Amino acid sequence: MGEFELIQRLTHRLPTNQSVVVGAGDDCAVLDLGAPDRLLLFKTDAVVRGIHFTSDTPPEKIGHKALARGLSDIAAMAGTPTAALITIGLPQKFDSAFVEKIYSGINALARRHGVAVVGGETTTNPERILISVALVGFAARGKVLLRSGAKGGDAIFVTGELGGSLAGKHLEFEPRLAEARWLADHFTVRAMIDLSDGLAGDLRHVLKASGVGAELLQTAIPISRAAKELTCSRPRKSAERPPIHVGGDSPLVAALTEGEDFELLFTVASKDAVPLLDAWKKQFPGLKLTCIGRIVAGHTLTLRDKDGVRPLTAEGYVHFA
């Protein structure tokens, strides 16, 4: 049984109560805890040595990534993070300076985004460092962006460039919190998600939640320089490379499937697409925003190139004809 199937079984009949606005299955859980104008966002995310970082990774970057992943999920709901609890599992003999540097990375990122670190826990995980970050935040009532609002005809946008994150970005990315809040404040964003599993996989989450399909335009997909360079210089150097899916060797496949991009993917009504692009360029001149396709009726995800339209058939993978 794979991870997705297990999660489906585990989340099938979870206990719930009146506070739950959105339970398992979106970027964050959304709770109503009685604040008149706000809903609570609640999220955890863990990183493990050998899976999400290597023994070579500088500790400050481990800390940065551990917190940044969850902040990216808060961003995907157009939320504002408030506070974090840090759980760190350590071997019985640990290097305290190393652990302090992990916290330096966490704290520096937390300060930049106004997040309080309000404690947590150290526990023993004998064989390897594991860091789990729990986050609470909030979003204005009526402005929480879910995965489920995409509609046929919507334009699909992504921020930044995709693929090749393992070359370094996955340890250094800045969560798109300001960008997401600006989007929610100025446009009617229909659906949003952060890209952690790869464009194809994450877009599928949006399509499934919204009950729609999508057509991507191959030439529009913003491929990072790192994806282009990496796919020309395989194999990679570290034996402990995180086991992120890679479905092929082309930069396009890297951009579609590698994951850990931590960019925003969202949809708006087609009439808003051009005004959004214009306003974005003024607001965030240093960050690319690209329309990569459109939402369509049905349930399929397709890719259009110069030869026509072909389906993206598997979860996060591209099967070329």
Add this chain to the structure above:
Amino acid sequence: MGEFELIQRLTHRLPTNQSVVVGAGDDCAVLDLGAPDRLLLFKTDAVVRGIHFTSDTPPEKIGHKALARGLSDIAAMAGTPTAALITIGLPQKFDSAFVEKIYSGINALARRHGVAVVGGETTTNPERILISVALVGFAARGKVLLRSGAKGGDAIFVTGELGGSLAGKHLEFEPRLAEARWLADHFTVRAMIDLSDGLAGDLRHVLKASGVGAELLQTAIPISRAAKELTCSRPRKSAERPPIHVGGDSPLVAALTEGEDFELLFTVASKDAVPLLDAWKKQFPGLKLTCIGRIVAGHTLTLRDKDGVRPLTAEGYVHFA
């Protein structure tokens, strides 16, 4: 460097913001997120195979313990838990039925206490199962019970019986949520904590936070039958026994130091002690409540027996003269 010293260094200068009412160092973090009558409680707690449970532990009990520990911390603030996120680290080859049974244990306890399970994450922890539970809850403004309010002359109470938790209770205890809320609703509780590190160690946390000392009455300490039986039948059977501090072989030392009791320790003004005991017996006839001593000026923790008063000198340990 030990765990406590590391935690002190890590929590020395944490990022904060205006939402923080209580940061690191109490049973839960307390946040003001704008609800007019409520404060948010925020807590994480992790259990690891070989540390907090053994490979023999039935999976339902693993799940129960994973959630119950954090609920006990919510209880210690007289709070009401609202929602949980479950992070589970699994070896690459895992038994999905086993994981589902862990969730059964979590879900059964969650349902009993009205807690919603709103998602979480599965991740890879190659060598052993690790479960981290993040919790949010709330307490009425003005009724959050901290460790820091004990005053000279206060009577010190504990619920239940102490010691010997490893014989089974640590996997089956019911968090004292209803009892704690009843206490906060009906009496002026000055300070409260849940007993996870052992009576002596946890009482020290209260004393340090409150700037006071305490004198315990040896004959009053409620020692569990399990503590009496266990201390007569060492060594224990499992090689994987959790490494909880045990400072000696007597049932008294077990009750003072073993930990994982998950009972409540709290103080009230001495004038409230008798009315509290009377009301408690009517409200919770099945659960013992014992006055075990009193708060005194100074900073020392002492134990009074028939021969006089002797200091408890070390963190969670008793050194007899």
